[in-house]
Amino acid sequence: MTVSIWGVGTSMFGRQPARLPAQLAWDAIQEALEDAAVDGVDAAYVGTVFGAPGVAQRALSGVGITGIPIITVENACASGTTAFHEAHAAIAAGRYERVLALGIEQMSTLFDGPITPETTDSEQASGLLLPALYALSASRYMADYGMTLSDLAQVAVKNSRHGSLNPRAQRRRAVTEEEILSSRPIAEPLTLFQCAGLSDAAAAAVLGHERRDDRDVAIRASALKSGLAWDQASKHVWGFDVVADTSAIAYAQAGLGPDDIDVVELHDAFTIGELVTAEALGLAAPGQGASLVRSGEASLGGRRPINPSGGLLSRGHPLGATGLAQIAEITWQLRGEAGPRQVQGARTGLVETMGGGASGIDGNGCVVTILGG
């Protein structure tokens, strides 16, 4: 039996140190429950990376959700979609009727700039920040494919234009290529405007079996994988293979291919991430991600928009909340509720989230979900 999304909700995105994590979550939970037209759920899966112990129970009990199984999961940047993936699996297995998937993250009270290195990890202990990891991929793409600084900047140009139409995004101003390239260098070739902002937010979805409600959005596929070993024997840059492998599972589950997808929300924590991921998802041939963006195909109004929400680059990247914010965006798109950033006629959407951090593997976790159709 098909599992559907009944409702979605999010808080505002941005630096909100004066709000408690639970308060951010209340906005998302209440909007999702109202959207789903339910007054409770049978279980909750909650994704968070830096959330304090009990953050899920504190958030849920505050809005009267008590006495149910609550499972908290951590999968780096893919924590929210991992919670979604597990909620989907639990309903498909018949364990529950209605499940809440929730992502919560408050970053601004913990970090000033990039996430500080995890001192027990071999590469992070050597001073490798996540922007530097992505910068290394960009360096390789420039050597392998002749990718230019302008190619990278065009991703941020596009996503900032999309983000200017998203009232919940952290950055809501369209920026030019010149502004992007002249913003502060972080890890060459990546500049500040090519890095997703440090952000606080929560996002949620209510899942259940298919109802006779045309606002429900069918979940056609959900796949989750962690990366294989990544080292000198790997053919691609970091993170490519795990996205390709996870999406292959999702496409097979849905009986669909890249050409059947109308709209995509993917993991653009850094500009290079969008290019590598678009290729790994089969939306462009290897090395052709940049021309996909430059041609306008990936823009609103183009053949298959990528990150109509503005992506992580505009919305901000509160780790645990990101995946469910992507799910919310595709849900709004497929219902025709996305307002000025609506992708006309969108019927089938894809969400991809990629979490990294443990060195030696091709990503801690990747989730690919196909919705609608």
Place this chain on the structure above:
Amino acid sequence: MNSLPPASKKLDALADPRPVIIQAGQHHLLDGRSCQACGHAIALQLPLCPRCRGPVEPAQFGPRGVIWALTVVHVPARPDDKVPYTLAYVDLDQGPRLLASVAPTDATVEVGSSVALTALSALGDPTVEVAP
């Protein structure tokens, strides 16, 4: 009951997860592992091969290698980092891919440059220098 280390304890006082670099004569080598089943070269001293789960034996790699990718980092990852600093993935000859600091140099450093392992950086990171 005062056995817990303070939360602010510095990295060098804790177990160090970084690859082990040893000095052998004039050279510096990576002291890693080699898989006895598939021959895979492993940068860390892991108990099993991460690719085939085969048994491993000690193996030294380097000193020479080639830069696979590099980045100049402008934000300090750690309080003692002096920016900018250069990080590279280095594919050691017949060896593993290693994340290394690139010693400051006036020479051009780019993808494909030949490098050699040298002494650890002031922060204890594996380090390479441009090799002639």
